[in-house]
Amino acid sequence: MSETEFDPAHGEPVAETNLDEDDRLKPEFVASVIAHVEAGDDEGARALVAPLHPADIADLFELVPGEMRRPLAAAIADRLDGDVLSEMNEWVRDELIEALAPHEVAEIATQLDTDDAVAIIEELDDDEQRAVLRAMEPDDRAAIEEALSYPEESAGRLMQRDLIAVPEHWMVGDVLDYLRSNEDLTTDFWEIFVVDGRHHPVGTCNLSWILRTPRAIAIADVMKREQTLIPVDMDQEEVALRFQKYALISAAVVDQAGRLVGMITVDDIVHIIQEEAGEDILKLSGAGDGDINEPVKDSYKARVRWLLANLLTALVASTIIGVFEGTIAKMVALATLMPIVAGVGGNAGTQTMAVTVRALATNQLTQSNTMRAIVREIRIALLNGATVAAVIGTGVALVFGNAGLGAVIAAAMMTNIVIAGLAGVLVPVTLDRMDVDPAVSSSIFVTMITDSMGFLAFLGLATATGLAG
Amino acid sequence: MSETEFDPAHGEPVAETNLDEDDRLKPEFVASVIAHVEAGDDEGARALVAPLHPADIADLFELVPGEMRRPLAAAIADRLDGDVLSEMNEWVRDELIEALAPHEVAEIATQLDTDDAVAIIEELDDDEQRAVLRAMEPDDRAAIEEALSYPEESAGRLMQRDLIAVPEHWMVGDVLDYLRSNEDLTTDFWEIFVVDGRHHPVGTCNLSWILRTPRAIAIADVMKREQTLIPVDMDQEEVALRFQKYALISAAVVDQAGRLVGMITVDDIVHIIQEEAGEDILKLSGAGDGDINEPVKDSYKARVRWLLANLLTALVASTIIGVFEGTIAKMVALATLMPIVAGVGGNAGTQTMAVTVRALATNQLTQSNTMRAIVREIRIALLNGATVAAVIGTGVALVFGNAGLGAVIAAAMMTNIVIAGLAGVLVPVTLDRMDVDPAVSSSIFVTMITDSMGFLAFLGLATATGLAG
CATH class of the missing domain: 1.25.60.10 (MgtE N-terminal domain-like)
Structure with a gap:
């Protein structure tokens, strides 16, 4: 060596x-x-x-x-x-x-x-x-x-049943003797739980506190009384958020009657935190479990369902274009430019939606600050819209030598980016209020809105202003 | 109570x-x-x-x-x-x-x-x-x-300097006495580190093992010799992946010379795991930090840069449409249908890209299985493409009473979904090989490819087959 x-x-x-x-x-x-x-x-x-x-x-x-x-x-x-x-x-x-x-x-x-x-x-x-x-x-x-x-x-599926629970009247010395003399106790634990006569947890004690305390001190004087208890039927995503919020290493799991039935440790939670945080991106894109080891037929089933739903929403946009076929026939340049309005609007909507979905998933966005978040997104959308509209409006006016066309695409772009900002926050927030996972279905709605509104605003304005006349 | x-x-x-x-x-x-x-x-x-x-x-x-x-x-x-x-x-x-x-x-x-x-x-x-x-x-x-x-x-910024390190020749009793008699030691720790004369870590010991061992046993006989050491200059994302992979509660941090200089505990890592896993979705959509508390002007700067980049890629797609203005003028229905081919292709590309970006971020996709992942995505794309092409092809043939138009849109859709599948895996993998974060820039390239190829395949086939003639 x-x-x-x-x-x-x-x-x-x-x-x-x-x-x-x-x-x-x-x-x-x-x-x-x-x-x-x-x-x-x-x-x-x-x-x-x-x-x-x-x-x-x-x-x-x-x-x-x-x-x-x-x-x-x-x-x-x-x-x-x-x-x-x-x-x-x-x-x-x-x-x-x-x-x-x-x-x-x-x-x-x-x-x-x-x-x-x-x-x-x-x-x-x-x-x-x-x-x-x-x-x-x-x-x-x-x-x-x-x-x-x-x-x-x-939580009931995540928890271990092997844990250390001691009565509240014990001394630190009793705990040490108990741990040393019982061969069949679990060997990997980070905290011990102190329980009352009904087996309800009354406190938690870090092992480091026990190690630093003389034998004659009561365990009840060392333990922390404030503790986070996990109900046995709690969803694992909630368990993960709770571990994260309160920086827990382990936590007691209790049944309906408040009795200690198990323990969850942070090493079992870390991969759930990672999965739950990472899966939003897969859900938003309709990629199902999104695991590269998933059998091809399972991935196909999950993804094609999403593509077919997307096909339906694309048909809505397509129908809107169909309404303006007469205008397009008079001025084919409109067909060339219209995907720009829809595409950039779609991107602006996706940005707002991604921020909103993450804020909801991490419990940062609640009823208390929803209105503020909406106002914030509108302000950002106005700034983004003004910038992008100025660039594309000027560019189109110069390239096509048509100031009217430049004005129409700028106005349509501005409109669509603001609509995208609103949809990007309102769609996930509304789904969340309806107890639907906002990550799963937001993007279908937001894309449909930004596509349709992009085409409608651009072709509608072009028609209304008699641009193609 | x-x-x-x-x-x-x-x-x-x-x-x-x-x-x-x-x-x-x-x-x-x-x-x-x-x-x-x-x-x-x-x-x-x-x-x-x-x-x-x-x-x-x-x-x-x-x-x-x-x-x-x-x-x-x-x-x-x-x-x-x-x-x-x-x-x-x-x-x-x-x-x-x-x-x-x-x-x-x-x-x-x-x-x-x-x-x-x-x-x-x-x-x-x-x-x-x-x-x-x-x-x-x-x-x-x-x-x-x-x-x-x-x-x-x-790691140097994440670590705590307060930790318990003991010499390898100590008995368990020595460790207990040391912990009880030194008032100014840290009180919250989960493992103690055993070091040699040069202050290099030689082993780690769970507190539970110490608690369950008689005083006269040597600490060197209780400790685990295999341990994960964190170099002090390691990036926090790597630290997080290592904690997760090896289910660590705490780990020793060592300097260039291998000396113990600090300790990182899992509660400091949990929020990094959550952030790193969650930020891919924000990066892919160009939403910057994506924090709802970020000042509006910072969010605007991050997002507008992305929208302007997106505007550029939309111009590429627009230019391709421009090439086929003659064909569109002869058959305006093509303008109505073309966003469907581009849109569904874009979605298929996003699905593959999301799966690939996650697999790269979690170290599941390495050089050893890249080729397998590509083949897998092609197979899924062929199945997805066949299904969506059959639906849209039949629908268009019936609604427009034009079997040729149905065949053209089906062929274009099939082509674009396969290209989307390839781009969705090749773009992030290539960026990763070039040491560019695939989450940051993949979607710009993938969208540009699926948009352009969608319009090119559909309008190109329509022109080549003389459909609009």
Whole structure:
């Protein structure tokens, strides 16, 4: 070790690292593993994979071609454990799990925390689920079945049942003795929960506070009484927002009666925060789950539905143009210019919509400041509209040598950008008030409005002013 | 307390809650605080704010109108502490900080962890920064100045200097005694770091492991030797990806020589994960920072630049239409239908682009699987194209009673959707290879391609087949 250069990023000799500067497995490494597996050299493949973190082994399965995944799994079977599976993309995981016998899945699930086991088992068909559950120990099985009884994407499915709860009358010393003398307690926890006689949480205690307190002090004097409790049926997106807002490391989960039934830790939440924040862009574009590992037919189904809806809204715009066919026939230049008005308006609408959707998703935009947000967007739209209208109006007037045409396109552009700003904030806010996810359907409406209004304003003004006359 | 209904969400009587079901402050509550401040009843305002969490007080400042923020700050000055400021939206915070004297800012910064203090001070002008630093104690000042010496958005600015590091030869008992007997150690930590004689980290130890181990065991036998070290100059986005990938709670930060210089905890990372994941949608739409608290003139500058770029690309599409003015003059229906081909193609391109940008941002798409992703998108595009082309082709043939026109629009739609699929994956991947952020500039290129190709395919085919002849 002293011979090789020290790599501060991993505390390992540089020569051994298989990751690039962004923590991604290097293509050469992936290719080398594939070559070993294809050559039937399982031992060589295992040696390559040996130093990898479970998260990197999961990535490896995602990076090799689909048809290589099962041979790779067979070659490095001893490393394909619960830790690797719980880090794996769900589509890739399902593909591998389908190839396993129920008792193999049961064995893997038994090694995991309840929440990770549930994440694997909930994706199976009902038949497979039953087969796997039958193959599990009664204790583990009961925990999983209970978790599955909660709604999908709820706190009940995310939580772990293994936690440390102590009575409120204990001293710090009692807690230390309890932790040291009970072999079968969980080993990974960040806070302990203090409960009353009804098993209701009354406080939370960071481990660091316990470590810094003498044995004879009451735990009730060390704990924090203000705590954030998560109802067991809370949606995971709300759980994620709450963790983020209050900077939580772990939180107690309580049932309807207020009893402590589980704990959620931040490491289970981080990927939900990332997914929920990242999926708005996929929803706004109608790309469905938007996962590059999703089977082609699922992606096709999600996306074509959106394109067909878009086709319908395009027909509305098209119908509006149709009304002005007479005007266009007299002055074909209008057909050349009209997509500019619609297109730039569409972009202005998308900008406002993106800002509004993010502000709604992060709870920054509420009833208290909606009116202010609308006024703000109108002011920005007026400035944007004036600038863009001046540029395009002057340009068209000069190029076409037609001041009237320049004035008409400038007025239409101004109108459409202001309408776009209004639609970009009003459509998502209205959908949100109606309890419809604004990220899913806003863009269809906003695009329809900016397209139609762009054509209507431009062709309508051209007709009304007798420009093409 | 026993008289009121138990609220499992907060462990408080329901009657007292000022939050709606999504943890947002209720509009009535915000209005009531404003009314008290406006009436000069500071005591009433303080009483209302008293039970709030710092994160909710920060939200309150964001929710009241701009002109109410300073009066509110004056009314509840005792609650406007570092915890509240570090939770506050940066625009709103800057507005408040500007009203404070340097010694007041210095006092607030002194209460905070280095990372939170830096977040406040780094936003100030150079003059103000110097004034605030001069007003601080030498120790605090040195810590802040050192943090400011690291690049913006790097690990060095995010890290805390207060951490627990112990020598590798200590026993668990030594660690416990050290923690109990040193009053001035930090109280909030989740892991302790074990270092060698050169102050290089050699292992990490969860507090729960220490709590569950007898005093006479060596810390080196309890700690985990494999650990993720963060170089002090690493970009915060990379830090966030690493925390997420390896499910970290805290991590050691090391300097170039491998020495332990700080610690980053997950609660400082969660909002970065959320921001980085959420900002792709804002970047793709050219909405700049996209913060609803950003001053109007900053939003205008960011957005209008994008709209003008978009105007340029719209001119390309417009020029292509101009080439076919003769054809359009002969058959005005082409002008009516052409936006459909361009619009649906644009949507298909946006879908593919959104999926690709997310996959690149989350390190799911690397050199190892790029070719597979391209093939996958082509397959989806062929299916989407066939479906949409069949629908629009049949519809147009029937409505216009013109099978030739139906065939032309179907062929153009198919062509444009396939081109859109290719552009949607190739543009972001190419930008990424050139080390340009694909989220920032992909959509300009993709839209230009789908617009131009849509008009070209449709009008070109109509001309070539002599349809309008």
